Amino acid sequence: DAKTTQPPSMDCAEGRAANLPCNHSTISGNEYVYWYRQIHSQGPQYIIHGLKNNETNEMASLIITEDRKSSTLILPHATLRDTAVYYCIVRVRSYNTDKLIFGTGTRLQVFP
Amino acid sequence: DTGVSQNPRHKITKRGQNVTFRCDPISEHNRLYWYRQTLGQGPEFLTYFQNEAQLEKSRLLSDRFSAERPKGSFSTLEIQRTEQGDSAMYLCASTLRWRSNRGQDTGELFFGEGSRLTVL
Numbered sequence: 762d763a764k765t766t767q768p769p770s771m772d773c774a775e776g777r778a779a780n781l782p783c784n785h786s787t788i789s790g791n792e793y794v795y796w797y798r799q800i801h802s803q804g805p806q807y808i809i810h811g812l813k814n815n816e817t818n819e820m821a822s823l824i825i826t827e828d829r830k831s832s833t834l835i836l837p838h839a840t841l842r843d844t845a846v847y848y849c850i851v852r853v854r855s856y857n858t859d860k861l862i863f864g865t866g867t868r869l870q871v872f873p
Numbered sequence: 874d875t876g877v878s879q880n881p882r883h884k885i886t887k888r889g890q891n892v893t894f895r896c897d898p899i900s901e902h903n904r905l906y907w908y909r910q911t912l913g914q915g916p917e918f919l920t921y922f923q924n925e926a927q928l929e930k931s932r933l934l935s936d937r938f939s940a941e942r943p944k945g946s947f948s949t950l951e952i953q954r955t956e957q958g959d960s961a962m963y964l965c966a967s968t969l970r971w972r973s974n975r976g977q978d979t980g981e982l983f984f985g986e987g988s989r990l991t992v993l
Binding site: 804 | 875877906908913914915916917918921928929964966970979980981982983984985986987
């Protein structure tokens with residue numbers, strides 16, 4: 762079962778920052794948070810990941826709360842091409858498993 | 874294009890028929906995953922391989938499903954005696970896992986475009 766909960770949908774105006782929240786209150790100390798997105802009819806695409814520090818790359822920023830129970834993905838200047846389903850994922854990793862468990866994601870609609 | 878290739882992209886079959894999907898991962902990737910995705914849902918984990926060894930199978934993978942990766946390169950997912958409930962997108966992903974965690978293991982999975990199965 763997914764270890765994350767996300768709002769089912771969000772809207773954002775083009776050029777504005779999109780802030781996508783995620784709750785992962787049962788996350789373990791060594792489990793990473795990953796974000797992927799899926800544009801219609803394509804496979805999921807990696808965005809960013811983190812453990813406990815904030816992370817930034819060319820696509821987005823990831824803010825993880827100090828208690829690690831929630832995080833926010835930030836797309837600083839959303840474009841129409843950022844319209845997609847965004848998945849917040851906890852990577853489940855142990856001696857006998859290593860996989861990403863997807864939830865149902867947040868459908869982000871960027872409008873002009 | 875991530876470099877992960879899946880074939881066929883679309884398959885329509887009648888209930889009871891067998892189907893096989895193929896995944897060609899990025900060449901140097903030693904780990905390969907299969908996921909299934911139904912409409913409106915996120916991808917569900919099915920199984921994964923480290924080289925040619927199948928390390929884990931989800932309980933979703935009934936005995937009608939079998940996956941192989943015979944030479945540690947391409948993989949096949951076969952569904953026998955298909956049912957209408959098997960209709961879904963089947964996604965393959967690959968990645969490179971190091972034996973020791975030297976910080977080079979980003980955990981990034983590279984997904985293919987998927988194979989869409991419709992069972993009539």
